[in-house]
Amino acid sequence: MADRLRLMQGNEACALAAAMAGVRFFAGYPITPSTEIAEQMSEMLPKLGGKFIQMEDEIASMAAIVGASLAGMKSMTATSGPGFSLKQENIGFATFTEVPCVVVNVQRTGPSTGLPTNTAQGDMMQAKYGSHGDIPAIALYPSTVPEIFDMTIKAINISEMLRQPVILLMDEIIAHMREKILVPTQEEVDKMLVSRPKPAKGIDKYLPYDASMSDVPPLAAYGEGYRFHVTGLYHDATGFPTSKPAEVDAKIRRIHRKVNNVVDDITFLRYDQMDDAEYAIVSCGSTARSARRAVVLAREKGIKVGSLQLKTIWPFPEAKVSEVCSKVKKVIVPEMNMGQMVHEVERVAKGRCKVVPYNRVDGEPLTPEEILETLAKEVAW
Amino acid sequence: MRKELRLSGSGGQGLITAGIILAEAAMRDGLEAVQTQSYGPEARGGAAKAEVILSDAEVDYPKVTSPDYILAMTPIACDRYGCNIKPGAKLVVDEDLVPNAPDSKHCYKFPITKISKEITGRPLSANIVALGVLNELFKFVSPERLEEAVRQRVPKASVEDNVRALNEGIRYTREKMQDK
Amino acid sequence: MAEAWDFLRTDKMPHIWCPGCGHGVMMNALLRTMAKLDVNKDDICVVSGIGCASRLPGYLDFNTLHTTHGRALAFATGIKLANPRLKVIVVSGDGDATAIGGNHLIHAARRNMDITLICMNNNIYGMTNGQYSPMTPTSMLATTAPYGNLERNFDLCKLVEGCGANYVARATAAHPRNISQYIEYALTHKGFQFVEVMTQCPTYYGRRNKLGGPVEMINSLKQNTILNTAAAKLPPEKLEGKIQIGEFVKKEELTYLDRFDAMVDRITGGVKP
Structure with missing residues (x-):
């Protein structure tokens, strides 16, 4: 109890919550005011059987977490305004290919380099409209350190549950302030966790986008024996490219529907x-x-x-x-x-x-x- | 109850650590505590500032707007934050480092860095001496919790030095206030 | 014993490549190597970016991922780190790997990341109808270089060598056996393994530059190349205009994963998390 009662920085609470919620892959690129999250993850993950890597740029770190998630690991990255802009194409890719991951954006004053590192809330619309095409965005935004812990877990859960990226917005004030938090035990966190839907064992043919049973199709991991294809082109239930208008229409409507169907469950x-x-x-x-x-x-x-x-x-x-x-x-x-x-x-x-x-x-x-x-x-x- | 503290001075004086220690001690005492620090233009030129809010209820707005307690460890910090304080607010300065401190019954002058040098041989524990002074003057938290927080936060090798610095800050303040 | 055919998704045929395109030669060589190595399909992951070459994974019966333009190596890095048991292969074109993906190329090589990169270099952006790439030689024509390309092209193998890759080799579509040999080495060794395969694009690069049809272009690849071991014995003037093929780097230095595993051992005292 004594060591669970902590005066903790917002960014630190985000990293700790992610690690306790089972995030085992983090790729990032240094940018204030989010860098403490990467620093914490670099310290924790190797000891937990996870992987941390500092990639060559923001785009690469977004790409890497999508790759790691396809290989079965809960994955996360963290950034701030300019980096969030750079990640947008691959956020769109992950949304469209339905790969769970969490992107933390600690907002600072923009546009452009702006005021590093003063606070702002200028990326509210970017969180929804940042990527091209119609993105069914999900973005959460806590206001206290305990909320950061809680919403980080919720972001991971929603992302796993819906097979899609979730944006966790913060701002410089809450990311850098230190505040009281009673950290839940690992058992308490474990009880909250949700995992991505997986295909039943021993099925003959796995279709990565077969929505006949649910708007959220099961997601196998690379290496589990299913040898499926993932592409950013419009794809049918098999995952291979299609340009048939009916299949194109069904795909884009479904990824919006899967979010719209659970609005009440993900409204906090x-x-x-x-x-x-x-x-x-x-x-x-x-x-x-x-x-x-x-x-x-x-x-x-x-x-x-x-x-x-x-x-x-x-x-x-x-x-x-x-x-x-x-x-x-x-x-x-x-x-x-x-x-x-x-x-x-x-x-x-x-x-x-x-x-x-x-x-x-x-x-x-x-x-x-x-x-x-x-x-x-x-x-x- | 909401108390706003601003600990100001220059980089290297350990003010952010002091803010964290005070907030941690308050937390152990059952209070709500928030600690923030400033960046941007204000933080340039080696200036450093830590802010702490202590409250018996949830801390809503986390920033200090009109501090009730100010610690100034440099002349610039005193000019900027110490000279135009709200009625009833208290200012504590390092008397050797801040010659420009106002003469007022609300201004408390202590040889903070000098005490650190005398007790530990180095000026590095001035932040902890200041915590002792502040807490003895204004009773933010229980001395036991404060000492606990110091022991937990400072580097292992300097725990005993810092605890002695804390206690000397407390003792010196108690004596000086009795003399008054 | 598996056959090359076994690794194809035959139901995804026909492929999108133009008649006479050199990419198929590379795919053929890759599949034959897979058959020779008798790989377990489930343990192979092939990743690509955008472009003609990047359509290749869709035709292969492995774990396959067709990503965004230039980013294949970054996605592949995530896959490899998340599941080191997977043999991760990136296939790309020259625009994909060296222009938009140049940053990822140099850093994957610098890290000595355990990934095999096969770059099909046809000197042009084919999918978008023939714009110049960082691999288009100076003064050659392209739709965005109507008066001749002003820029110089990379020596891609030297670039990757300079970045610290464990293995660097170059072959052409006129040398399918060399391609197979180099890919076999790459797939059976650790660290960053790089194979450049020069391929012909008769549709855009060849036609615009009046280099003839597929046959003429293949002949030209054959005639203008020299094995690096042979080149080493010739004076520089005899090498003018020649492209060197062969294995340029063969090292077994510590890879990213070697170092990562050693770090974990060090910080956990050898107790596997």
Whole structure:
């Protein structure tokens, strides 16, 4: 118990959770503010029967984790803005070929090299639309160190369960801060774990994309005796290229459907003081912590406001956000970007409540006082 | 209860380690604790800054906005963080390193680095002396937990030196405050 | 005893290569070598990137992966590290391996990663209809070099040798026995094993540069090459315009996995995790 109670950095919690959840392959490339994750993995994995490699670039590290996952290992990489951009093509490849893996993106101020290494939330849309083609993106975004631990395990589980990459978003603040965490025991973690669907033993013919039984076809590992083919070209149930319109259509619709079907299971939210709220703050990551503080400060002034933290960003929790929009007068959406999630909230609000963006884009943390000011203006108006 | 601390000075003074130790001790005392450090322009020119928030409830906003307690270990840090503090906030400085410290009842002056040199022969434990001083003045955490946290965080070879530095910081502060 | 035929996915035929393309010669040699070595199909993994050459794995009855442009070696690195029991072979074209994948090439070789790379060098981007590649010789024509290529091409074997590979060899589509011999060596040794196979692309490279049809191009590969051991005995002026084939590097230095395993032994005291 004593050594399970730890003051732990966000990045460290992410790495530890991954190792405890069975990630045994990590390929990375140094980039602040995510590098501590690679450093931790390089220390832990060789002792756990796993492999760590620092690849020659971000693209290669993304490629390597997809290869390792196809060979049967739970795999992960971690990066930040510029590296996340570079990984996009292979994230698309993994999504399309349905290979589980987790990509951590610790957001820093962009565009381009930006401000290394100040905080930001500029990659919210990139997490969904970064790769070309229609990607059914899944992105989670914790706000505390214990949440980082928990969401890392959830990201790995979802990725295994759905055979697809999951993005774990963080921001510099939560990645670098140290906070109290009671680390669960290995037994407790083991009970949470989900593994990818595997083909039944001894089958004659394995079809890596046979969705006749489930939208998530079983995934064999290379070397297990099935000798299947994987390609980034459109493919049929056998895994070999097809350009038949009906098969092309079925493939792209299925990979979206498999995510849409489980939206409720992969939607994670936190509500604070929303029961009687007339105003709501919808936010994520470190900004959600500012929002919670703003709620406390505003309630002291008698403003009935609550906070909804989106721990799942993609797929966007439409139903739950819609519910909030139907109950409150106004929604404030504070973000450390020029306004990204606010468009999603507006889309879901459908004019039923006023949606007010608040944007901080100078590389500094978005403070509770700023949210409170924005809120106070809206209340008075 | 939410207490905000800013430990400021220059790189190499061990302020981030001090922040971590204090946060760990608070955690063992059953408090919530968050430790952050600054990067970017503020951290240039050898300046270093660690921030700690102690609370009896969940720490929401993790950054220090208006510190209740400031430690300044260099003149620049004192200028930047120590001269314009909010009413009721306390400033602690190294009296030999910070000649520009304000004369105010809220400013506490201690020979922090000098104590480290006297006790360990080196200035390296000034951060731990400072922890002793701060904790004796403001009683953030129990002395036992603080010593435990020091023992766990500092390099093995220097554990005893650092514990002596901590205790001397505490003893010196107790005596000086009694004299007052 | 297995036959070359046994390793083909015959239901995936016909292949996409043009009549007269040299890639098939390499595939033939690869399959014959597999048969000679009597490999277990389940233990072989063939990885490719994008391009004409990269369609090859689809025709082979192994674990096969057709990845993104240039990245095959990086995917292969992940596979090899995750399951070192697999014999991992990367097949690529010259654009794939040396342009967009150049970074991965030099680093896989530098690491002495336990992977065999067979680069089918036809001096052109064939799949996109004939643009110049880093292997297109200076002043040759391509759709993006209508006035002649300004750039110099790599000596690919020297490049890979300089990066530290354990094995470096070159053959051409006119020398199928050499291809088989070099691939056999590569598949039975550890570390980064590199075989460059010069192939003809009559459709784009040959036609645009008026090099004749497949027969003329094969003849030219035959006439313009010299075995490196023979070349060593000739004065430089006799080697002008000649392409050297043969085995250039044959080392058995520690590989990435050798070093990794030794590190694990060291940090765990020999107790396997």
